Amino acid sequence: xxxxxxxxxxxxxxxxxxxxxxxxxxxxxxxxxxxxxxxxxxxxxxxxxxxxxxxxxxxxxxxxxxxxxxxxxxxxxxxxxxxxxxxxxxxxxxxxxxxxxxxxxxxxxxxxxxxxxxxxxxxxxxxxxxxxxxxxxxxxxxxxxxxxxxxxxxxxxxxxxxxxxxxxxxxxxxxxxxxxxxxxxxxxxxxxxxxxxxxxxxxxxxxxxxxxxxxxxxxxxxxxxxxxxxxxxxxxxxxxxxxx
Amino acid sequence: xxxxxxxxxxxxxxxxxxxxxxxxxxxxxxxxxxxxxxxxxxxxxxxxxxxxxxxxxxxxxxxxxxxxxxxxxxxxxxxxxxxxxxxxxxxxxxxxxxxxxxxxxxxxxxxxxxxxxxxxxxxxxxxxxxxxxxxxxxxxxxxxxxxxxxxxxxxxxxxxxxxxxxxxxxxxxxxxxxxxxxxxxxxxxxxxxxxxxxxxxxxxxxxxxxxxxxxxxxxxxxxxxxxxxxxxxxxxxxxxxxxxxxxxxxxxxxxxxxxxxxxxxxxxxxxxxxxxxxxxxxxxxxxxxxxxxxxxxxxxxxxxx
Ligand SMILES: Nc1ncnc2c1ncn2[C@@H]1O[C@H](COP(=O)(O)OP(=O)(O)OP(=O)(O)O)[C@@H](O)[C@H]1O
Ligand SMILES: [Mg+2]
Numbered sequence: 001x002x003x004x005x006x007x008x009x010x011x012x013x014x015x016x017x018x019x020x021x022x023x024x025x026x027x028x029x030x031x032x033x034x035x036x037x038x039x040x041x042x043x044x045x046x047x048x049x050x051x052x053x054x055x056x057x058x059x060x061x062x063x064x065x066x067x068x069x070x071x072x073x074x075x076x077x078x079x080x081x082x083x084x085x086x087x088x089x090x091x092x093x094x095x096x097x098x099x100x101x102x103x104x105x106x107x108x109x110x111x112x113x114x115x116x117x118x119x120x121x122x123x124x125x126x127x128x129x130x131x132x133x134x135x136x137x138x139x140x141x142x143x144x145x146x147x148x149x150x151x152x153x154x155x156x157x158x159x160x161x162x163x164x165x166x167x168x169x170x171x172x173x174x175x176x177x178x179x180x181x182x183x184x185x186x187x188x189x190x191x192x193x194x195x196x197x198x199x200x201x202x203x204x205x206x207x208x209x210x211x212x213x214x215x216x217x218x219x220x221x222x223x224x225x226x227x228x229x230x231x232x233x234x235x236x237x238x239x240x241x242x243x244x
Numbered sequence: 245x246x247x248x249x250x251x252x253x254x255x256x257x258x259x260x261x262x263x264x265x266x267x268x269x270x271x272x273x274x275x276x277x278x279x280x281x282x283x284x285x286x287x288x289x290x291x292x293x294x295x296x297x298x299x300x301x302x303x304x305x306x307x308x309x310x311x312x313x314x315x316x317x318x319x320x321x322x323x324x325x326x327x328x329x330x331x332x333x334x335x336x337x338x339x340x341x342x343x344x345x346x347x348x349x350x351x352x353x354x355x356x357x358x359x360x361x362x363x364x365x366x367x368x369x370x371x372x373x374x375x376x377x378x379x380x381x382x383x384x385x386x387x388x389x390x391x392x393x394x395x396x397x398x399x400x401x402x403x404x405x406x407x408x409x410x411x412x413x414x415x416x417x418x419x420x421x422x423x424x425x426x427x428x429x430x431x432x433x434x435x436x437x438x439x440x441x442x443x444x445x446x447x448x449x450x451x452x453x454x455x456x457x458x459x460x461x462x463x464x465x466x467x468x469x470x471x472x473x474x475x476x477x478x479x480x481x482x483x484x485x486x487x488x489x490x491x492x493x494x495x496x497x498x499x500x501x502x503x504x505x506x507x508x509x510x511x512x513x514x515x516x517x518x519x520x521x522x523x524x525x526x527x528x529x530x531x532x533x534x535x536x537x538x539x540x541x542x543x544x545x546x547x548x549x
Binding site: 053055074075076078079080084085087091093094095096097100104105107150154 | 522527529530533535539542548
């Protein structure tokens with residue numbers, strides 16, 4: 001169970017002005033659910049995810065995880081408490097191999113077979129990748145898939161994926177949806193996926209739409225999807241216009 | 245062999261005792277144990293301390309161990325080792341120097357290594373420097389390596405100095421012939437008040453010669469590191485040097501690249517990057533359940549691997 005109460009995040013915006021990145025967010029997500037968060041670029045989706053992981057600290061409000069107030073807890077305490085996060089922009093590490101990162105994620109030294117199983121889930125031919133360095137030689141899509149495999153290797157009960165589909169080709173996309181479904185069955189916890197992808201939104205139990213740091217819509221996909229269109233005029237946010 | 249010597253042998257050579265094949269151990273300033281193999285002869289020098297390692301032409305796949313081990317505090321050891329590698333040979337040499345200093349006197353080892361690498365020969369040379377011991381005496385290692393690469397030959401040097409060495413000044417000079425190549429990868433960790441200098445002077449004389457000089461280092465505490473590399477492209481050639489350093493605490497890291505093209509077809513690149521550990525790297529590892537110190541240690545260890 002994840003509960004967010006009156007969560008706000010303000011930053012100084014140059015000339016002493018406050019910019020409201022997140023504005024009084026209230027959310028309650030129960031275990032066993034697959035939630036998609038969507039909304040325009042800059043609406044605060046990644047910021048919200050970072051708040052839950054403890055990477056950013058809110059200026060106001062509280063976060064409860066499984067009944068415990070985690071607002072003041074550090075990133076690593078939250079990780080220990082069972083929260084996992086796949087970054088929108090995966091981090092490069094010179095010298096660190098893919099199998100090293102997967103081992104750190106799993107919490108024990110993985111053998112080649114185990115490491116391969118995580119990479120295969122995201123459509124990477126594992127043996128070509130496990131001993132690669134996480135440096136700039138990996139392509140954007142490869143880094144992204146390794147980031148997903150990394151989170152799948154963690155044993156937590158809240159999984160947050162920040163735009164996992166970005167840069168991923170179609171074949172891998174099918175695998176990706178399977179990864180979410182498997183994790184949900186395995187942990188019976190919470191899967192939160194930040195996404196702009198209609199096909200991910202369609203399979204979600206619930207869609208939360210952020211706009212300018214506020215929750216603009218919140219409901220099941222049948223309720224929310226038909227109304228998803230940001231801005232007006234020719235803004236084809238989802239690649240096609242939706243009539244309503 | 246005494247326990248301390250065994251420990252440092254394991255650290256610098258990855259072996260527990262006498263290996264197979266050709267070897268020469270230098271223990272406390274004396275060349276003690278030698279063995280020749282069918283194609284590799286080790287000859288003690290008569291005019292000065294040191295050995296000649298002579299590898300016959302067309303030798304394939306031999307491994308030669310030449311560790312230097314010191315546990316006499318206060319010893320100042322100077323040695324000249326020459327390597328004559330015959331044409332078309334492929335050979336792997338594991339050198340390395342370990343100092344165990346429990347005393348109050350500075351212990352110093354200076355190895356002067358000269359490589360004459362024959363046509364089309366391929367050599368891999370590994371050199372680890374390691375210091376340990378409870379004494380207040382400094383552990384000093386100052387190697388000088390002089391390399392002559394004949395046509396079509398190649399030399400790959402892997403050197404590592406992971407802590408424990410108080411002062412090091414390493415000079416590597418190479419002249420590289422037609423179609424020959426030199427690859428060096430050095431890894432350095434300095435802590436406390438240690439100082440490490442590395443200095444490369446490379447002459448790319450041959451047509452289609454190349455070199456790649458790569459340094460990865462971490463400077464902690466109040467340690468100081470200096471990286472100099474001079475690459476002169478005197479023919480159609482490719483030269484690359486990269487110095488990549490993580491700086492921590494109150495350390496100092498200086499990188500001085502110097503590339504000179506004396507030929508219109510010389511292509512020379514230098515990259516130098518010095519910076520602290522990226523915050524997002526720490527954040528990432530903490531989000532996997534590591535605390536700050538564990539995250540930092542993993543990043544440093546991986547960087548120096
Ligand atoms: N620490 C910060 N300081 C200043 N501005 C910030 C900070 N963090 C986020 N922002 C701003 O807050 C807004 C929301 O950023 P966020 O990354 O959460 O958006 P997003 O919804 O994830 O967008 P995208 O779809 O592009 O990933 C942006 O305008 C961003 O520039
Ligand atoms: Mg984002």
